[in-house]
Each structure stands twice: as C-alpha cells, then as structure tokens.
Amino acid sequence: MDPLQNGNDCEEDCHCAEEEEEVDPRIQGELEKLNQSTDDINRWESELEDCRQRFRAVLVEATVKLDEQVKRIGRAVDDSKPYWEARKAARQAQIEAQKATQEFQRAVEILRAAKETIALAEERLLEEDSRQFDSAWQEMLNHATQKVMEAEQARTRSEAEHRKTAANYNSCISHMRQLEKKLKRSINKSRPYFELKAKYYLQLEQLKHNVDERQSKLVVAKAEYRAALRNLESISEEIHAQRRSLAMGTREQGVGAEGDGGNDDITNFKMESDGLSMVSVSIDEEGSHSSSSEEEVDTRSTSSPQAFSHDPDSICSSGHASPLLGPRSQCSGASSPDCDQERGDRAEGAEATLEAGLNKLTLTLSQKQEGDSGDEQDPHYINPEISTPILLLNSVQ
Template sequence: KHEEELDPRIQEELEQLNQPSGQINKLELQLDEARSSYRRILSDSARNLNSQGSQLGVCIDKARPYYEAHRLAKEAQQETQKAALRYERAVSMHTAAREMVYVAEQGLLGDRNTMDPTWQEMLNHATAKVNEAEEERFHSEQEHQRVTQLCQEAEARVQTLQKALKKVILKSKPYFELKAQFNHILEDHKARVFLLEEQVAKVKTRYSVALRNLELISEQIHTQRGRMRATGRRPSVCGGRSSPVGAEAGVSGVENNWADGEKTRLWVERHRESGWGQREQPVAEPAGSDCMSLISLQAIASDLEECDSVEHLGDMNEAGSVLSEEKGGVTKEKQESFIKQHHRSVSL
C-alpha cells in the first residue's frame, strides 16, 4: 500500500508540542520545590517565633502597637515617595506642553498672511496637552499632600509610642527582628512561587494551543480524505466522462445500435410523409381505405419503435458475454431484415 507523506504542519506542531512538554515538567518540578521550601520556612519561622515568644512573655504584646505603627509609617513614607514622583512627572509634562504652545504660536505669528493649518493643528494639540498636564499636576499635588500628611501622622504616632513603651520595645526587639527576617525570606519565596506559577501557566497555554492546532489539522485531513473518496466514487460533473472500459464499453455499443435504430425510424417517418407506400394504391379508393392505410403506416412506425426498444434491451442483456463490435453487427443485420420485411408489407 502506498505510504502517505506526513503533512509538514503536523511535524511543526509536534515540535511545538514537545518543547512545552519538557518545559512543563521542569517548571512543575521547580514549582513543587519552591512550594515545599516555602512551607518548610513557614513552619520553621512559626516554631522559632513561638519559642522566642514563650521566653519573652507579655512584653511582646505590649510592644506590638509600636511595631505596627512603625510598619504603617514606613508604608506611608513609600506612598509619599510615589506621589512625589507622580507630581514631578506631571510638572514636567506641563512644562513641555507649554513649550509646544509657545512654538506653535511663534509659527502662526511668522505666517500672518497665510494661516497654515499645520500650525493651527499643532497649537490645538499643544493646548489640549497643556490642559491635561495641568489637571494631572493638580491631582498629583493633592495626592502628594494627602499622603504626606498621613506619613507625618504615622511618624508622630511612632515617636509617641516609642517614648511610652521604651522598656518593652527594647526587651521584645529580638522577637520582632527575627519576625521581620522570616517575613522577608517568606516574601522572596512567595514571589518565586508566583513567578513559577505564571511560567507554568504560559507554557501550558502554548501546549494547549499546539494540541488544538493538531486537532484542527487532523480534522482538515479527515475532511479532505472524505472528499477525495467521494469524488473517487462519483465522477465529476464538470470534468466530463472518460472513455468507457470493460462492461461499459458493451453498454456504449448498445447505445450506438439504438442510435442506428433511431435513424431508421426517422428515415421511415420522412418517407411516410412524402407518400411512401401509397404510390401503387388505386386512385378511386374510398376514404375509409386511405384511413386504413394511414393507420397501417402508423402501426409500422410504432412496430419499428418497439423493435428498436426490444433490440436495445436485448443488446444490453448480451453485453456481458459478446463483444460490442459483434453485437453491433448482428443488431444492424436484424434491423435491416426487419425494415425490409416491413417495406414488403407496405408495398403489398
């Protein structure tokens, strides 16, 4: 059996499928290790903190408000820095937009006689940018003032608690320093876990896309093969029909014999219209005799048609055992003898 060539698209998609498959296995192993490491560090930190807390006692709970206020003050300070950067960018954008407006105005003043639409469009665009930058600068300034006030309040609270809880803060300092150290390590491991999860999700998406492409290619190939089988069973209407082979050759011979019989019938009809079979009849025959003669001719033509049909069917039945050329000759002889017989009966 002829071995079909592999579709090149399948090879490409298989390569795209194999690459993510190895990456998925590798990344999933790394992800499992990162999760196990995170759980192990979390368990160790909890055990060490509990041990440290049991040694220090109630001073930890007393000093906790100070460290919480210190954490909030640090977050407020970071927000203040972000707001300050945003305000600086807004001021820079506003300055650049005003410079664009100045350049556009100078261009329009230089072309007083002709109002250049390019300069007009540039001026409109620069004016819109100035308005946007002005609004952004206003909002960023308001935000910067708000977070700055919150930061100042948080720092003031830290100073107040530090004065009030100075002894317990010093006593509980080892516990909170250890806790901050463990929190930093856990945050790093958590970030690594999240990164690996994102990478695994992306690679699995690539794997799914390649698998889906393979399914689509398979469906296309299946559909194409079905169409090829269908066209192989039924001849194409537009492509025409090839020369007959085997048994069809016999059938075509019968059709040719039928065509010869059809020519014979047309020849009889044409001669009948010209008065064939009526030349030797007496002139003084009654009208009934003419009618009978016409009926006789119609019967002869009908017999010829039936003969053609019968001979056609007979030739089709003999198509499997006799060559089409011999059948054509026999059928032609039968038709000629049959026509002569009817010719004699008409002449009589």
C-alpha cells in the same frame, strides 16, 4: 505459493511504501516544539516543587522560632503590638505618599514642556512680518495647547492625591509617636520578636514570588505542549484525508446516470416515428389516386352498389382524413414526448387497419375474377395492383 506468505509480502510492501513516503516538514517542527515543551514542563515542575518545599521549610522555621521568642518575652509582645501595627501602617502611607509625589512631579514637568512649546510657536508666529498663515505651525500650536490642558488636569489630580497621601502619612506618624511614648518599655522588650518576624516575612515574600513565577512559566509550557499536540493532530487528520482520497480515486458515473445509449434510443425512436408518418402520407396519396381512377370507372359502370361496397375505395378513400391512419395530427414533425407517443399509437392503428383492408381487398378481387373470368373486356374489370400496398406494409413492419 502459500497465501500466508503472500499476505506477509503485501504487508511488507505496504510498510516499505509508507516508509518511502516523504515526511511532512511540519511534523518535524511540531515534534521539536513538543519535546521542548516537555523539557520545560519537567524543569518548571521540579523548580516549582523545590520552591514550595523551601517556602514550607522557612515557614515552619519561622513559626518555631517566633514561638520560642513569645515564650521567652511573654506579655510584652501583646502589649506592644499596637505600636508595631501603627508603624507598619505609617510605612505603607509613606510609600503611597512617595508615589503620589513622583506623579505630581511628572505632571509638573509635562506642563512646563507644553508651555514652552506654546511659547516657541507664538514667538515664531510673531516674528514673521508677512503674518502668513502656516498650517503646520498652527497644527503644532493646537497640539501643544491640548498637551498643556491635559498636563494641567493631570497636575491637579496628582496634587490632590499627593495632599491626601501626605495627610495620611502625617496622621500615621503622629499616632505612632504617641504609642511609642506610651508603650516605650514594652516596645524595647518585644523588639527582637518583631524584628525576627519582619525578617522571616521578607524571606517568605521572596519565596512566594519565586513560586508564583515558576507556576506561571509552567502554565505557559503546558499551553505550548497542548498547542503542539493539536497541531500534530490536525496534520495527521489532513494526511489521512489525503490518503483516503487517493485510495478512492476519481469518482465514475453512477448507475442511474444518463448515457449516450439512451440518446441513441430516443433518436432511433424519433426516426421510426417520422418514417411511420411518411408511410401514412404515402398511403393517403395512393388512396386518393386510386379513388379518382375508380370514380372515372364508376361513371361508365352499371354494376350494383353492392359491388362498390366491397371495392378498395371503401378502404382507401380520398380526402384529408384517411380511414386507415385517421386525420393527420399537427405533431407529425414534432419531437416532444407526447407527439412521439401519439405517432406510435397512430402507426400501430394504421398497421392493423391496413392489414385488415388488404385482406378484404384481396377477397373482393378474387371473387370478381371468378365471376368475370369469361369477359376480359368488361369495362368494370379492375386490375388488382397490390404490390405498392404490400411494399408499404413491409416498410411499416
């Protein structure tokens, strides 16, 4: 089969597998939010643009018509301007005075209700003959007393504000009336101009309010759009992370990790070291037995000291220290790495020394057999029994 066709088949299988995967329901919800935010953004942008166009159109129209009025009326507009400004200030002072009056009336009502509550609580306590202490009524009385104090403070503040705004309003009204008497002719002549100006001012204020409202809604829609995009991005990253984790699979043991093989090698090494220690003990015991038998023979022998110098007793002497393996260490049965290394070194030295001693023993015994071949009943004759050392050597090797 063509490798290109195989590659296409693999790609198709991958696409099919991806299509078969279940779509996260969060994606559908975020996509719906994204589409809704997109529609809102488009709608508010179009409405905002329309409101701005109407505002600009009304502003241009007001400018043109007011300029025409100024040209037609002439100087009376500038002469009567202080009166119209004082009238505007008086209107603003009137609005502030009305707000202060409402606040003062509200504070008075709160104070009256709090005083009525205190009166009811005191009457309730005075009607009881037993005069028992009631914690609930006492708590209500304390709360009502606190409300009365707060209401009195609020009434005092609102009363001062009301007096201040009322004085400002009265001063503005008096100043406006003075200017009205002084500029009565100019005011009557310029009245159409300022009335038209007030009309366009209110219309432009309404259009400006519509522009601000659409702009705030557009900002909210764009914020929702960005939030939906961030949510989709986080969901996508989460899905890709899950796919990567599934593709990688479970992590296996590393190259340098410790396994059972290393433990088996250490166990075998310890067993071999313990075996070498047992061999050294057996050699020490054999050397002690042979040394004791040789000493019994030496008591009856009259041979020269040179013959005993080549005797196997010089190699395998008795005592706690063996000439072949040396003194036995306290680490014979230990299992630490230092003790294992010490036993290995001692085993190698014991093997070399044992082999040299056996060779020397064989030569010595062969010379003695040649010299004493005619006398079989010589009391100094020693039977060369070397089978046990040879077996021990084989076990060491």
